[in-house]
Amino acid sequence: MSDPVLVIGGGVAGMTAAVELADSGISTVLVERGASLGGNALDLYKAFPTDDCFYCFEGNRWKPGIRKCFYRSTMLDQPGVDLRTGSTVESITGTAGRFEAKIRSDPMYVDPRKCIMCGICLERSKAFSLVSPQCQPQAVIYNPRAKDAGSDKAETDCPTRAINLHAEEKSEVVRVSDVVVTTGYREMRPVAVDEYGYGKIADVITQLEMAKIMDPNGPSQGALVRPSDGAPAKRVIMVQCVGSRDEKFNPYCSKICCVFALKHANIAVTERNCTDVTVVYMDIRTYDRHERYYRDARNAGVDFVRGRVQRVSPTPGGGVTVIVYDSLLNRYLSFVVDLLVLSSALEPSEGASKIMESLSLKSASGFVAPLNPASENEVVVGDHIYACGTALGPAELPESVTQARAVVSKILQSRR
């Protein structure tokens, strides 16, 4: 029996790698620090290129019984995948082929194998919540800091005795043969790009924040509303390249934000009744087949202004007033809008650098770089160490999945 493979990060790439390895007879330990799998894709509503929601991009897409109306969670039942949510990899030592990974896990207050999502604990106590109706594993989570009078009753009332409020943190050292880094990306919080007022003005948000607002599972059930007062947001301005292609922040292009910004613009106009949506850009980079988002957006009435923002001020009463320089018209334009959405740079996940350091991985702008760029083995980042998905850099979902499959292929080859 050989050692399992460690997959760090349970987003789309991590789940695909874990499941496909397991299906090929190689057991994996899938470590995810959040309470739910899914990573950034969990609550984005529609994902390009197919405009499906995240669920269809799970690594186990073709498995029967993945529909969310089933209370059982496929990832928990997947043979060969040892799923550890609420867990982080504290350290990795050892040598290639014989790594020792120390995994620390949050206390298991709710056992996902037992939770049947009946909702009784949610009624008893505000400390219990559901990360998302699409969460994987399908189980509620408990926040000990929000413990209130009803929490103990929730524990006793749980029909399957899934709740244990006295659970403790666990730490375990696991020996693994290979490590797959799938730590993903995070969207930059563009506070330092102070001309936009992000962090100071409530109605200035990022694209991923907008996606979450428009997600029907979100706090406003998908209605596009202003954070400042909850009023419907009908007029939106988006600004591209915030913190990307910028020598002061991230010099690279974040690749996919033109595509998803236009995806959002289209949703805003065609589904959320927005009356005015304007995209302020330096270049529109809807590469490849995604050019259709650009054409569709123009047809739907989205305005495109090639230029940059002069000034952003909060409008008294809510919303923002934005002055933009239009470099094609050569005039300054002033817009009164409900929402200013920043296409903020996509950066490596927090904590990825720690993993990269402990494994001595090469870095390309902070993302994991291939061990040998000339070899075109994009996913090989070390001896028995692989990376796939957005841990390597901004990427589309199908790319992440393809890379994960490449990792599986390399691991299988290495075990022949």
Next chain:
Amino acid sequence: MVESDEKTAIPQTLIEPIDMSRLDPKFRDEIRSMPDGDELTACFACSTCTAACPIANQWDYKPHQLVRMILLGMRNEVLSSREIWECLTCFQCQERCPQKVRVTDIFFDCKNLAAEGGKIPEKVALLAKELIEKGQLYVVTADWEREDLGLQASVPGLSVDYVRTALKDTRAGRIAGGGK
């Protein structure tokens, strides 16, 4: 604009294109070789500089257009423009440029080149004269005000000699000497 009057195969139309062969392709290298001009070619014409500029609305040539003109080689137009002299030197453009093009510094270089060619606004040329003659731009005249405040009538340690002599040998001296 530079017009094409050479005998070419292109027929005469209303389009009146700028004849690129009449522009100075070395102008961009000239600016690049001047202080802080090295990132000039990194400009990708995003127009952030123009968006950031408080006064560009007053200009016929906006900051990003001037940079473009430098890159294309429109030396005469740039160096004879009123715009470069109206630059506030507030550095907002330079601060916000995503490609670290030192726009304000480049405009300073353009002004230096313009001055070298004798194109300076009159009042600025007068400043050069002031410096050569007096060694400072502002001379203390109301010394009683200084005394009322308990200060010495003349500024301790002040010595205008160096400024006056040093600038005689540099371009300021040539400008002040009336040489154009």
Next chain:
Amino acid sequence: MPTYNLYMGCSVPANYPNYEAAMLKVAEALGMELNYMEGVACCGSPNLRAIDYYGWLLVNARTLAIAEQNHHDIVTPCNGCFGSLKDVLYHLKHHKEDMERINASLKKDGLQLTGRVRVRHIVEAMYTDVGIDEIRKKITKPLDGVGISIHFGCHLLRPVDVTEFKPEILQQMVEVTGAKVVDYPLWKQCCGATVLPVNEPLAIRLARDKIKSMKEAGAQFATVVCPACGNQLDLQQLGLKQSYNETYDLPVLLYPQILGLAMGMSRDAMGLGMNRVAADSILDHLKG
């Protein structure tokens, strides 16, 4: 007792001796020793840089070299001088050939520039070397929370890699006096001083927009740390009646005047009578 090379430039002594006097008195009370530099004069302002880059380097490099003879930091009350000295130092430190060329010229006077001298604005030196807590101890007549808008000035704030000045410094220095800092949308915008010789109406418009923005935000006073900015906001404000038919009545105080008054110094010592827009009303806001 921290000791400094005091570089006054030519504008403050000629146009704002009250700024000079207030600064000296406050510095003395804070235990800072400011020594007027010997053998220096004008920095040329950005206008010299525009017409004669090399001459500008020379003139300012010499000032820097003189300061290096005694190992003390240069402090200056003028943004223009601060900007010039900082810019020249930055440029020479990053361009060896120019540094060598300048040094060859300075050698004739027995001076050499290594680049180790530090150039600081007097306000930053007070903040960093004396410290807000020490300054607070010396406040005997704090202001009553009166609203003051700060005009920082472009050459103090930018380019950031050259000036290395954080706006919070001046904000805290104003707050320690008991005043309330009034933010206004145009706080970063230029006062227009540099363009005054070239396009006077434009400069006046910029000054007016700043004052208008401050007033609309609710400021009762404005403060500056530069004689050129002072000239724009203070002296030019009087002319706005004619050019725009607008009166703002926004007294413009040089920062050390505010601090000095809060430290118990007199109106005359601070030269309040020399401010062009009558500034005596600040005295009504001193407590104790």
